[in-house]
Amino acid sequence: MKLHRVGIVGLGLIGGSIGLDLQQMGYEVCGLVHRKTTEKRAKERGLAQVISTEVNVIENCSIIILALPLSQLVNPEQSLVDALPRNAVVTDVGSVKKPIIDIWEKLHPNFVASHPMTGTIETGVEAGKNKLFNGRTWITTPTNRTQLEALETIKQVATDLGSQWVTTDPETHDQAVALISHLPVFVSAALLQTAGKEEINKSITLAKRIASSGFKDTTRVGGGNPDLGMGMAMHNKSALLNAMKSYRSSFDKLEAIIRKDEWGKLKEELLETQESRPDFL
Amino acid sequence: MKLHRVGIVGLGLIGGSIGLDLQQMGYEVCGLVHRKTTEKRAKERGLAQVISTEVNVIENCSIIILALPLSQLVNPEQSLVDALPRNAVVTDVGSVKKPIIDIWEKLHPNFVASHPMTGTIETGVEAGKNKLFNGRTWITTPTNRTQLEALETIKQVATDLGSQWVTTDPETHDQAVALISHLPVFVSAALLQTAGKEEINKSITLAKRIASSGFKDTTRVGGGNPDLGMGMAMHNKSALLNAMKSYRSSFDKLEAIIRKDEWGKLKEELLETQESRPDFL
Numbered sequence: 001m002k003l004h005r006v007g008i009v010g011l012g013l014i015g016g017s018i019g020l021d022l023q024q025m026g027y028e029v030c031g032l033v034h035r036k037t038t039e040k041r042a043k044e045r046g047l048a049q050v051i052s053t054e055v056n057v058i059e060n061c062s063i064i065i066l067a068l069p070l071s072q073l074v075n076p077e078q079s080l081v082d083a084l085p086r087n088a089v090v091t092d093v094g095s096v097k098k099p100i101i102d103i104w105e106k107l108h109p110n111f112v113a114s115h116p117m118t119g120t121i122e123t124g125v126e127a128g129k130n131k132l133f134n135g136r137t138w139i140t141t142p143t144n145r146t147q148l149e150a151l152e153t154i155k156q157v158a159t160d161l162g163s164q165w166v167t168t169d170p171e172t173h174d175q176a177v178a179l180i181s182h183l184p185v186f187v188s189a190a191l192l193q194t195a196g197k198e199e200i201n202k203s204i205t206l207a208k209r210i211a212s213s214g215f216k217d218t219t220r221v222g223g224g225n226p227d228l229g230m231g232m233a234m235h236n237k238s239a240l241l242n243a244m245k246s247y248r249s250s251f252d253k254l255e256a257i258i259r260k261d262e263w264g265k266l267k268e269e270l271l272e273t274q275e276s277r278p279d280f281l
Numbered sequence: 282m283k284l285h286r287v288g289i290v291g292l293g294l295i296g297g298s299i300g301l302d303l304q305q306m307g308y309e310v311c312g313l314v315h316r317k318t319t320e321k322r323a324k325e326r327g328l329a330q331v332i333s334t335e336v337n338v339i340e341n342c343s344i345i346i347l348a349l350p351l352s353q354l355v356n357p358e359q360s361l362v363d364a365l366p367r368n369a370v371v372t373d374v375g376s377v378k379k380p381i382i383d384i385w386e387k388l389h390p391n392f393v394a395s396h397p398m399t400g401t402i403e404t405g406v407e408a409g410k411n412k413l414f415n416g417r418t419w420i421t422t423p424t425n426r427t428q429l430e431a432l433e434t435i436k437q438v439a440t441d442l443g444s445q446w447v448t449t450d451p452e453t454h455d456q457a458v459a460l461i462s463h464l465p466v467f468v469s470a471a472l473l474q475t476a477g478k479e480e481i482n483k484s485i486t487l488a489k490r491i492a493s494s495g496f497k498d499t500t501r502v503g504g505g506n507p508d509l510g511m512g513m514a515m516h517n518k519s520a521l522l523n524a525m526k527s528y529r530s531s532f533d534k535l536e537a538i539i540r541k542d543e544w545g546k547l548k549e550e551l552l553e554t555q556e557s558r559p560d561f562l
Contacts, residue, residue, distance in 0.1 A: 117490070117491060117493060118493075137490045137491070139487075139490075139491075166487070166490060168484060168487055171483070172483045172484045172487060173487065175481065175482065175483055176482065176483070176484055176487045176488040176491050177491060179475060179476050179481065179482055179488055180476060180488050180491045180492050180496050181491060181493075181495060181496065183472065183475065184472060184495055184496055184499040184500075185495075186532070186535050186536075186539075187468060187469075187471075187472050187499065187532070188468075188499055189535060189550070189551060189554045190468075190528055190531040190532040190535055191464065191465060191468050191528065191531075192554040192557055192558055192561075193531040193550070193553070193554060193557075194460060194464065194524065194527050194528045194531050195460050195461060195557075195561065196557050197527055197531075199527075200456070200460065200523060200524065200527045201456065201457065201460055202452075202453045202456055202457070203449060203453045203457055206420075206447070206449055206453060206454065206457045207457040207460055207461050207561070208560055208561050209398070209418045209420075209447060210398060210418070210420075210457050210458060210461045210462060211461050211561040211562065212398060212399075212462075214462060214465050214466075214501070214502045215461050215462065215465055215561060216561070216562055217498040217499070217501050217502065218465040218468065218469055218498070218499055218501070218502055219465075219554075219558055219561070220495070220498045220499070221495045221498065221499055222554050222558075223554055223555050223557070223558030223559075224555065225555070226548050226551035226552045226555055227548075229547070229551045230544055230547055230548050230551065233539045233544075233547060234542075234544060237539060237542075240539065241536065241539060241540060242481060243475065243481065244532075244536050244539075246475050246478055246480075246481045247471055247472065247475045247532075248529070248532065248533075248536075250471040250472075250474040250475050250478075251467070251468070251471040251525075251528075251529065251532075252529075254467050254470065254471055255467075255522065255525050255529075258467075258514045258518060258521065258522060258525075259522060261515075261518075263511055263514075263515055266510070266511055266514060267507050267508075267511050269470070269474070270470060270507035270510045270511065271507045272474070273470045273473040273474060273500075273503050273504055274504050274505065274506070274507055276473055276474075276476075276477050276504070277473055277500055277503075277504030278504075279489055280473075280476065280488070280489050280492040280496060280497070280500070281492065281497055
């Protein structure tokens with residue numbers, strides 16, 4: 001079987017990691033990047049065989065992987081869209097699926113929506129690494145417009161990279177991501193804000209001394225890159241608002257239990273959360 | 282200067298660690314434990330020179346450290362209270378100060394309220410380790426009934442253990458602990474509950490596959506020991522409810538910003554949380 005020539009648009013954490021692994025498997029990999037400085041560094045790191053800032057670098061590829069940030073996936077440059085070979089299979093790596101599908105199913109006949117889970121947060125041309133996807137989940141959210149053959153092609157790439165291929169519908173995906181990945185950012189950010197309020201925190205100096213691993217862990221994602229949090233909220237707004245509403249009802253319930261001194265009930269609730277957590281790890 | 286004979290009540294993480302370090306410095310250390318099995322293991326580990334389940338093991342000590350869980354500190358056994366030498370200096374290690382002070386200032390004339398910060402969560406007779414307090418904060422919350430000489434005695438022990446001695450009032454301490462240590466438990470528990478709700482999470486199986494380090498970190502303290510969470514809520518109830526109220530107003534504000542598509546404002550908020558977090562670490 002002849003392996004495909006793969007075009008990767010963007011050589012950050014995801015694009016760069018895909019490029020490294022696919023080359024080792026014998027795929028031919030072409031990388032399209034935005035900046036000359038990125039091109040130079042990506043070449044030094046060997047993230048693809050051919051790397052350029054010119055869109056025609058992907059013209060003979062049969063698979064295109066759009067490894068771009070969410071904001072660029074939902075608002076793609078026209079020059080990129082024009083450069084995509086019409087007979088190639090095109091996939092993305094975005095963490096939200098519905099808005100991307102709404103746009104890309106109109107832009108390309110062989111679009112396959114996908115979302116590889118990486119679990120790391122580094123970004124940029126230095127971030128790509130070998131075996132990033134090995135043993136991880138790669139989700140696809142096909143619609144009735146998705147071509148079966150195109151779907152099989154992307155599945156092959158994902159499984160070649162060692163991922164487990166999981167199929168679901170876009171709404172279910174976006175709601176799950178809202179709960180598991182986007183809601184924690186705002187839950188965590190609100191905690192940081194509260195700790196910094198002078199009207200309740202009589203001694204912020206003391207609070208800073210008291211803060212230890214519990215506070216550190218619980219606030220990590222809320223103290224992260226603001227653009228990531230913004231992108232989640234903008235592009236997964238309705239699922240996130242649903243998740244926030246549901247979260248508030250859980251929080252209010254715990255508060256009411258404490259207010260009413262229902263300690264037996266509180267213990268039951270905390271036992272349940274203790275027991276449920278390992279399932280998510 | 283003759284070093285004190287120190288009695289430690291409870292040889293778990295805190296008591297055991299204090300015992301190990303103080304012996305190395307030449308202090309004489311007597312340990313009082315609850316169970317015969319603990320006595321045996323504590324002796325094998327050398328957590329104190331003399332260890333017993335009989336309360337008279339502490340009868341000749343000039344310093345007593347009550348290294349007990351919160352629930353036992355606020356509801357001490359009468360046999361323990363009776364066994365405390367009246368001329369000894371007595372301190373505790375509880376993470377909430379007001380309810381402990383209310384009880385212990387009536388029970389002993391030389392009581393000094395204190396709270397060493399450890400930042401680890403292991404418990405039991407195996408948990409004690411050397412240098413646990415080195416470079417960490419040891420808070421005291423004296424009142425107008427606290428004896429200055431007694432305060433100086435405990436300060437000496439804390440600084441001998443390498444801790445930084447910090448003085449504040451009980452209310453400020455309890456509010457800071459509520460914000461930094463207790464609130465995160467319930468913020469995090471509510472997140473776990475939300476992720477497990479079938480009415481919003483159409484595919485819990487998928488959610489479990491998606492969960493990665495962000496979810497893991499944000500839910501760690503909410504999935505911890507239910508008794509710890511219960512103790513925080515019971516013994517620091519009013520400060521915790523204040524903190525929860527303030528938290529909800531932060532959370533609601535973020536939700537309103539998202540609902541109204543105020544992306545510029547959201548970015549400002551997330552920039553602020555990003556900038557504030559390093560101060561707490």
